[in-house]
Amino acid sequence: GGIITQTPKFLIGQEGQKLTLKCQQNFNHDTMYWYRQDSGKGLRLIYYSITENDLQKGDLSEGYDASREKKSSFSLTVTSAQKNEMAVFLCASSIWGTSAETLYFGSGTRLTVL
Amino acid sequence: QEKVQQSPESLIVPEGAMVSLNCSFSDSASQSIWWYQQHPGKGPKALISIFSNGNKKEGRLTVYLNRASLHVSLHIKDSQPSDSAVYLCAVSDNVGDNSKLIWGLGTSLVVNP
Numbered sequence: 001g002g003i004i005t006q007t008p009k010f011l012i013g014q015e016g017q018k019l020t021l022k023c024q025q026n027f028n029h030d031t032m033y034w035y036r037q038d039s040g041k042g043l044r045l046i047y048y049s050i051t052e053n054d055l056q057k058g059d060l061s062e063g064y065d066a067s068r069e070k071k072s073s074f075s076l077t078v079t080s081a082q083k084n085e086m087a088v089f090l091c092a093s094s095i096w097g098t099s100a101e102t103l104y105f106g107s108g109t110r111l112t113v114l
Numbered sequence: 115q116e117k118v119q120q121s122p123e124s125l126i127v128p129e130g131a132m133v134s135l136n137c138s139f140s141d142s143a144s145q146s147i148w149w150y151q152q153h154p155g156k157g158p159k160a161l162i163s164i165f166s167n168g169n170k171k172e173g174r175l176t177v178y179l180n181r182a183s184l185h186v187s188l189h190i191k192d193s194q195p196s197d198s199a200v201y202l203c204a205v206s207d208n209v210g211d212n213s214k215l216i217w218g219l220g221t222s223l224v225v226n227p
Contacts, residue, residue, distance in 0.1 A: 004157070031212065033212075033213070040219065041219065042118065042202075042216070042217035042218055042219055042220075043158075043202070043204075043217040044217075045213055045215075048212075048213050056213065058213060090157050090158075092157070094212055097211065097212045097213070098211065098212055099145065099146040099206035099208060099211060099212045099214065099215060100146055100163075100165070101212065102160040102163075103150075103158075103160065103212065103215075104160075105157025105158050105159070106157050107155065107156050107157050108155075108156075108157055
């Protein structure tokens with residue numbers, strides 16, 4: 001079996017700061033995702049990538065950048081942290097990216113903005 | 115766009131009870147429906163999926179899909195305290211694209227020993 005590792009587990013930043021979240025997977029999956037999980041809202045897709053160096057915007061991409069320089073890693077940058085952005089950010093992967101496949105999730109990065 | 119609603123919001127049951135969780139969706143063309151389990155401080159973990167009308171059983175889990183009524187339910191037999199978690203329903207109307215998954219808000223389940 002494989003694992004998805006997200007770092008850091010907790011991230012505290014100042015309003016307006018640029019912050020980066022990292023994700024590594026050893027499943028050898030092609031597709032990786034970044035989701036945001038807020039209380040009272042369903043998971044919302046920020047960015048996804050179907051292969052190395054590919055980036056696709058999800059419904060919530062404004063205010064975020066992403067980077068997929070290697071097949072095994074996918075990073076997310078909050079370009080200017082806002083107080084209403086406090087949430088859990090979840091990284092996931094799947095083999096090819098079809099909805100017939102299981103999504104495998106990491107344990108998340110909890111972001112707090114002061 | 116597809117909408118996914120789950121009920122109840124929360125549920126408390128004694129150990130050994132049968133648990134029934136509901137999920138309604140808005141598009142009868144929805145192709146794949148998934149149930150995920152999320153424990154506190156962890157990411158969601160896939161439990162079971164269904165693509166065809168009818169039911170599917172895996173261990174203590176049974177899922178029923180009725181496309182005509184736009185409803186899917188998850189039943190957990192002989193519930194255990196370790197089943198205490200949030201259960202998420204996810205629906206996609208596009209088999210070819212996982213980026214189109216729409217997620218419900220979840221049902222929080224507590225199983226008391």
